[in-house]
Amino acid sequence: DAGVTQSPTHLIKTRGQHVTLRCSPISGHKSVSWYQQVLGQGPQFIFQYYEKEERGRGNFPDRFSARQFPNYSSELNVNALLLGDSALYLCASSLAQNRNTIYFGEGSWLTVV
């Protein structure tokens, strides 16, 4: 049984560029959340999607956007990249929306230079 899968695992981008990160939840899970983890800190909530609708948004600028597809996979998009966007981006999957156990993917390491 596959866990949460994310791609790409590592990428390097230049300031001002755009990036798309992808996530496939655990089979049967309908909720996907995105977290940003800067080195030395705990994960910070970015978005939650459930049944293809945005259900929650953290304190991130409009440069960050996401969507969920009919198969429950998800994309996180970040425009106009800044050096401070360099972080580990974690996708988390859960069965339903409300306070259930979440399982993380391996993450996508983004470096902005």
Next chain:
Amino acid sequence: GENVEQHPSTLSVQEGDSAVIKCTYSDSASNYFPWYKQELGKRPQLIIDIRSNVGEKKDQRIAVTLNKTAKHFSLHITETQPEDSAVYFCAAPHSNYQLIWGAGTKLIIKP
């Protein structure tokens, strides 16, 4: 909103001794408290969680205790081993859709 504080930031214990990490939360409505272990360069992995209808939960060498009155919960690791070295995070839910995380505790197991 929810606020989670975690202590200590670094904990060094002798191999075989016990380690205790504590977290406090602010939202009395919170009812789910997970603990995650993160090794260097890897994702956070759920190691144990507790729901508010119980006061303690054990899984082999790991236990979590919850005091709802005082709004704090703790992770206990007994008979520590070198592979327990990692950063440990507590978390508590905020609204229906997100976890608020503690700042993390770096656990060092000395041989």
